[in-house]
Amino acid sequence: MPDLLIELFSEEIPARMQSRAAADLKKLVTDGLVEAGLTYASAAAFATPRRLTLTVEGMLAQSPTTREERKGPKADAPDKAIEGFLRGAGVTRDQLEQRETPKGPVLFATIERPGRPAPDIVAEVLEQAIRGFPWPKAMRWGAGSLRWVRPLHSILCIMVGDDGAEVVPLEVDGIASGDTTRGHRFLSPDAFSVTGFDDYCARLKRAHVVLDPAERAQGIWHDATNLAFAGGLEVVEDAGLLAEVAGLVEWPVVLMGQIDDAFLGLPPEVLQTSMKEHQKFFSVRAAKTGRIERFITVANRTTADQGATILAGNQRVLSARLADAKFFWENDLRTIKAVGLEGMAAPLAEVTFHNKLGSQADRVARIAALAREIAVPVGAKPDLATEAARIAKADLASEMVYEFPELQGTMGKYYAEAAGHDDGVPQACAEHYSPLGPSDAVPTAPISVAVALADKIDTLTGFWAIDEKPTGSKDPFALRRAALGVIRLVLENDLKFEMNHFLKKSLLSAEIQRLVIHRKKEIEEAPNALLKMGTTDETLIMEVREAVEDTKIGIDQSDLLSFLHDRLKVYLREQGIRHDIIDACIAMEGSDDLSLLVKRARALDAVLRTDDGENLIQGFKRANNILSQAEAADGVEYSFGGDIKFCEAEEERALFAALDAAEARIGPAMAQQDFATAMSAMAALRGPIDAFFEAVQVNSDNGTVRRNRLNLLSSIRKICLTVADLSRIDG
Amino acid sequence: MSDVSTTPRSFQEIILRLQAYWAQKGCAILQPYDMEVGAGTFHPATTLRSLGTQPWAAAYVQPSRRPTDGRYGENPNRLQHYYQYQVLIKPSPPDLQALYLGSLEAIGVDMDLHDIRFVEDDWESPTLGAWGLGWEVWCDGMEVSQFTYFQQVGGYDCHPVSGELTYGLERLAMYILGVDHVMDMPFNDPGASIPLSYGDVFRQTEEEYARWNFDVANTEVLLRHFVEAEQECKSILGQAHDDPKTGKRIVMAHPAYDQCIKASHIFNLLDARGVISVTERQAYIGRVRTLAKMCADAFVQTRAGGWVPDAADEKATA
Structure with a gap:
């Protein structure tokens, strides 16, 4: 069984694209081989900055007839x-x-x-893979028309059998396949040929290329932690940075450098951000104090001077960067000392948040008002929540955040402390943007929660008010993310939070904001319009006024609540709860209380996973169908409940008793919001309901008996519907 | 010519070595464009010549102006007027990376001691309607050049593709010469009978332009000039291709493009004066882009831009 080795050698592939590209190469080629009948034993793909490599082992030498x-x-x-x-x-x-x-x-x-020889198939499949490769961004070069992430220089493609390696001949846009590759750009630039995967790996290593990105990353981490440890220090972990750096080098050499004392007083986040974002350095901190004191950089080569020149250069670049950061930090502190945080935030009045939603300062005022309201149900002091909301975005006007936007919030915390705020206010400044993504931590401190909720609800209602809702894949204002943030803040803090109440409050203020701006414009323009027409006609003035009034668009919060419910469905589906279960709970009263809604859904999910629960749904649906048909046919509603004295069969009487017992348990349980008890009481009806349908014909010839039975079914429906709208459950 | 194996001694020596290197590699060494531009890319030798099918290879220094970056000569590396070195080769040769690395060696970067990296950086110029893929080139963690394969210019797909190299000369030279403040950098040879620093040459002008750019430039006049340049550009391009006087086909892409450059620079000045709001900004950029696209449309109608008369036209004119 021959093996296959493929290497696509190009100019530097962006680090962030490498691992995906290796996986894509593997999938495209192996799928293509299998589809053509060439099965194989195993396959693995690797990437370095300059190459994508695929090895396939134990492949058929020819496809079967x-x-x-x-x-x-x-x-x-x-x-x-x-x-x-x-x-x-x-x-x-x-x-x-x-x-x-x-x-x-x-x-x-x-x-x-008839079966075809493997090389023919490989050549076809590989050419197709290259031409159709799903790079996030591809380009052309020279006079050619092939698209690749950066210019593609060579294709190595060999099949290795018992009697040695053979080149699989193919040509893509003038690049002919061969059995040669090149080593490290500077350390071993010459071309060499290879005879198989093991030979390839060994020769590459001799030519200063570590093929496997995981091996590069491990090597970097190992050397970095050792270097730091020797100095009594530790490297700040950053998996993303490690993966990126491993994608920038073929021959990693770890170097540790000094940070000038002048910069050690900067907040650690500033040092870390500046070093990471601009220089791709790891931060190294003192194990005891946690203070960042050094940096680790990863060079792509060894040098005769053991990296001294490289390190000196990196240190100089870093000093220039940090000098900028220090300049911003000191300027910001000076500003706060002179005019306070509110003074620093003053320019936000000139910064447009959205032309229909006013300035950042307008937005801050709305959030502060809303945070005061929200403070009560989340257990924060209203005054502190308001105070935090007022200054939470002041850092947007700082020089530091202008330079490093990713430090928004973090700088807010430092500047709030510098301005003398405490009692959880600085923390709220840092945390009020959270959670940003599905895996981001959710704040738990009450003031942080209040401001974080107010921030997101204002975003949602604001864009709702100006009709900028997300459509399809377009969500330019990240409203889905904001909605998920609201959901997680409420659920993970187990808040009793009447969403409708706050959506309404907020909508009102956003709406007013919109109207104020819109009206101001209209009113400013109105006299001109009138003058142009050369009239001071009373009716015309009236018409203009009405036109201004008409701009008020009616919006209600139910639309926004269903958007939140939709996001909640996505969120719960990821946790394994079906959308129809959530629908059955959303249909119930009080579903704007998301914590309650989710408790109900979880209980319903649990009961539906039991045998009784699953069958109860069938019984319920059967009862509901028969009843609905009868009600439609008879033109009456059977809602009186049955009377036991008209019961004929034993099963009928048993159902009667079971319904009474269930009702007696469900009522109090629901009042306590004890959904589990209510649901299990409901599930206990399964036996009696099944037995009833087994033994009894509802549509009896006797009118009284039939009516009584329909009324009995109506009780089933009524009792079940107090727990959840089971009619919405699939199946 | 100085020996390339030694470290250069001055700013100008680095420029001269780059000129010699690229001349030796077959580029036409052009002179700077005689108008204010924000970057070397605006030189018609790059913008317009990257369009069409004609092969091209040019290198030049381009003084560049970024009014908002003025710091009165006080900042160690921010200037409102600085130099870029620009190389454009069409079609991009397969060994462009090696050629580029050779140029670093030529200006005294010892490849055995430094760590050179190609780090993803895609280039986009909203004002030129242009984009490309490439890298910023790092030397020991410092960005020393931009390396771009042009994909689109003026809304046109580049075919063939040009390879563009841009060196920020001051920053690169400061690194090579080991200088921390741009104004301290030797401009000519420090051993010359009259040694001049970068500050001797430019401190005065940096101060003067910073004041003018930020506080004095007459915004009404600038706004008017912007509109006039825009109108003139459109009016030039609105002329018939056939010149009534000579009877020749003369598409005036370059004079029109001059007006586009002018509008772009005036926009930068207005921006520095702080009279352009965030929303207006987009609108202004869009207006310049429209001009750039019209100029690109015109250039591909010229012979230099690859236009060839079809047989019918030839007959008619014959």
Whole structure:
């Protein structure tokens, strides 16, 4: 069984694209091979900055011969139909076989596809993979038309069998395949040929290339932690940075450098951000104090001076960067000392948040008002929540955040402390943007929660008010993310939070904001419009006023609540709760209380996973269907509940008793919001309901008995519907 | 010519070595464009010549102006007027990376001691309607050049693709010469009878332009000039391709493009004066882009831009 080795050698591939590209190469090629009948034992793909490599082991040397039988037209079909069939099947008339079938004699073709040698298939599959490669961004170069992430220089493609390696011949846009590659750009630039995957790896290593990105990352981390440890220090972990750096080098050499004392007073986040974002350095901190004191950089080569020149250069670049950061930090502190945080935030009045939603300062005022309201249910002091909301975005006007936008919030905390705030206010400044993503931590401190909720609800209602809702894949204002943030803040803090109440409050203020701006414009323009028309006509003035009034668009919060519910469904589906279960709970009263809604959904989910629960749904649906049909036919509503004295069968009486017992348990449980008890009481009805349908014909000839039974079904429906809207459950 | 194996001694020596290197590699060494531009890319030798099918290879220094970056000559590496070195080769040769690395060696970067990296950086110029893929080149963690394969210019797909190299000369030279403040960098040879620093040459102008850019430039006049440049550009391009006087086909892409450059620079000045709001910004950029696209449309109608008369036209003119 031969092995296959492929290497696509190019100019530097962006680090962030490498691992995905290796996986794509593996999938495209192996899928293509399998589809053509070439199965294999194992495959693995690797990436370095300059190459994508795929090794496939234990592949068939040729694809198996296949036979397909195809049924054609009847033997007496018109010639045209038979000719069409022949064309489609690729056979001649004399190759057809006539067989008797129940419908008479029918023509059959047997299509035989002979196996093909693996190299032919590999060449085809690889060319297709290269031409159709799903790079996030691809380009052309020179005079060619091939698209690759950066210019592609060579294709290594060999099949290795018992009698050695052979090049699989192919050519893509003038690049012919071969068995050679190159080593490290500077340390071993010469070309060399290889005879198999092991040989390839060994030769690459001799040529200063570590093929496997995981090995590079491990090596970097190992050397970095050792270097730091020797100095009594530790490296700040950063998996993303490690992966990126491993994608920037073929021959990693770890170097540790000094941070000038002048910069050690900067907040650690500033040092870390500046070093990471600009220089791709790891931060190294003192194990005891946690203070960041050094940096680790990863060079792509060894040098005769053990990296001294490289390190000196990196240190100089870092000093220039940090000098900038220090300048911003000191300027910001000076500003706060002179005019306070509110003074620093003053320019936000000039910064447009959205032209229909006013300035950042307008937004801050709305959030502060809303945070005061929200403070109560989340257990924060209203004054502190308001105070935090007022200054939470002041850092947007700082020089530091202008330079490092990713430090928004973090700088807010430092500046709030510098301005003398405490009691959880600085923390709220840092945390009020959270959670940003599905895996980001959710704040738990009450003031942080209040401001974080107010921030997101204002975003949602604001954009709702100006009709900038997300559509399809377009969500330019990240409203889905904001909605998920609201959901997680409420659920993970187990808040009793009447969403409708706050959506309404907020909508109102956003709406007013919109109207103020819109009206101001209208009113400013109105006199001009009137003058242009050369009139001071009373009716005209009235009309203009009405036009201004008409701009008020009616919006209600229910639309926004269903958007939140939709996001909640996505969130819960990821936790394994079906959308119909959530629908059944959303239909119930009080579903704007998301914590309650989720408790109900979880209880319903649990009960539906039991045998009783699953069957109860069937019973419920059956009862509901019979009842609905009867009600429609009779034009009445059977809602009185049955009377036990009209019961004929034992099962009927048993159901009666069971319903009474269930009702007695469900009522109090629901009042306590003890959904689990209520649900299990409901599930206990399964036996009696099943037995009832087994033994009894609802549509009895006796009118009284029939009515009574319908009323009994109505009780089933009524009792079940107090727990959840089971009619929305699938199945 | 100085020996390339030694470290250069001055700013100008680095420029001269780059000129010699790229001349030796077959580029036409052009002179700076005689108009104010924000970057070397605006030189018609790059913008317009990257369009069409004609092969091209040019290198030049381009003084560049970024009014908002002025710091009165006080900041160690921010200037409102600085130099870029620009190389454009079409089609991009397969060994462009090696050629580029050779140029670093030529200006005294010892490849055995430094760590050179190609780090992803895609380039986009909203004002030129242009984008490309490439890298910023790092030397020991410092960005020393931009390396771009042009994909689109003026809204046109580049075919063939040009390879563009841009060196920020001051920053690169400061690194090579080991200088921390740009104004301290030797401009000519420190051993010359009259040694001049970068500050001797430019401190005065940095101060003067910073004041003018930020506080004095007459915004009404600038706004008017912007509109006039825009109008003139459109009016030039609105002329018939056939010149009534000479009877020749003369598409005036370059004079029109001059007006586009002018509008772009005036926009930068207005921006420095702080009279352009965030929303207006987009609108202004869009207006310049429209001009750039019209100029690109015109250039591909010229012979230099690859236009060839079809047989019918030839007959008619014959």
